[in-house]
Amino acid sequence: MARIAGVNIPTAKRVPIALTYITGIGNAKAEEICEAVKIDRARRVNQLSDAEVLSIREYIDANLTVEGDLRRDTQMNIKRLMDLGCYRGLRHRRNLPVRGQRTSTNARTRKGPAKAIAGKKK
Amino acid sequence: MARSVWKGPFVDAYVLKKAEASRESGRNEVIKIWSRRSTILPQFVGLTFGVYNGKKHIPVNVSEDMIGQKFGEYSPTRTYYGHAADKKAKRK
Numbered sequence: 530m531a532r533i534a535g536v537n538i539p540t541a542k543r544v545p546i547a548l549t550y551i552t553g554i555g556n557a558k559a560e561e562i563c564e565a566v567k568i569d570r571a572r573r574v575n576q577l578s579d580a581e582v583l584s585i586r587e588y589i590d591a592n593l594t595v596e597g598d599l600r601r602d603t604q605m606n607i608k609r610l611m612d613l614g615c616y617r618g619l620r621h622r623r624n625l626p627v628r629g630q631r632t633s634t635n636a637r638t639r640k641g642p643a644k645a646i647a648g649k650k651k
Numbered sequence: 652m653a654r655s656v657w658k659g660p661f662v663d664a665y666v667l668k669k670a671e672a673s674r675e676s677g678r679n680e681v682i683k684i685w686s687r688r689s690t691i692l693p694q695f696v697g698l699t700f701g702v703y704n705g706k707k708h709i710p711v712n713v714s715e716d717m718i719g720q721k722f723g724e725y726s727p728t729r730t731y732y733g734h735a736a737d738k739k740a741k742r743k
Contacts, residue, residue: 613716615724646734 533586534595539574547574548585553595562588660690660719670695683708687723702726 532538539547548559563570566584568577577585589595594602610618620627626636637643654661663686673682674694681701696715701708702722709726717725 609716613714613725614711615717615720616727617724619727 533582534589535597537596541573541575543570543573544568544577544585545570551589551595553593553599554589558593565592660692662686662689662692670698673698681708681710684722687721687726689722691717691720691722693718704728 533548534551537551539550545556545559545563548554548562549556554562560570562585566581566588568581568585607621611621612618617627624639624641625632626639630636632640663684666684666686666689669682669684673680679699681699683701683703685703687702687704691713695713696718698713700711700713700722702711702725703709704726705728711722711725
């Protein structure tokens with residue numbers, strides 16, 4: 530079992546895949562990490578030595594924002610927009626799409642499940 | 652697509668002139684502008700602009716975070732108080 534970047538314990542998967550279980554690391558970043566610490570991408574996490582796990586951990590600490598820190602950063606950015614009183618902030622406050630999408634239909638990701646309106650059907 | 656850098660930020664000329672005049676006079680009064688499309692420049696920080704929303708001038712106190720955005724973003728043009736049905740549902 531390997532603990533990288535706090536709580537994440539990726540499994541017996543290939544290293545680049547296992548790394549994507551960490552918030553803030555996708556395929557591209559995972560490949561980049563493997564490249565930087567010189568780990569063959571075909572190897573699995575349980576085949577890594579402690580030193581290799583440590584080098585991955587150090588690389589992430591030094592170069593990437595990840596997990597809680599990343600989540601806090603995004604949250605802070607959204608909060609900044611809301612406090613500014615700009616249009617994007619208003620949209621965040623109302624839980625509506627921020628980037629100019631239509632809201633007459635769709636936009637269900639932001640608005641949540643559809644609410645039934647009384648007497649709409651004939 | 653983003654605007655070309657070599658053009659520089661777009662600001663209507665009259666906004667610049669008004670801002671400068673108000674800065675020189677030193678009084679902290681609302682500068683009425685209609686140009687929602689103008690970029691907020693660093694030299695506007697601290698001034699108060701009344702940005703027109705089609706009906707009235709909304710006072711906007713320019714802070715440092717606003718630089719690079721447009722005035723229109725701070726003066727919403729639509730009023731929406733929700734549907735009557737939604738309000739009824741909430742009361743219950």
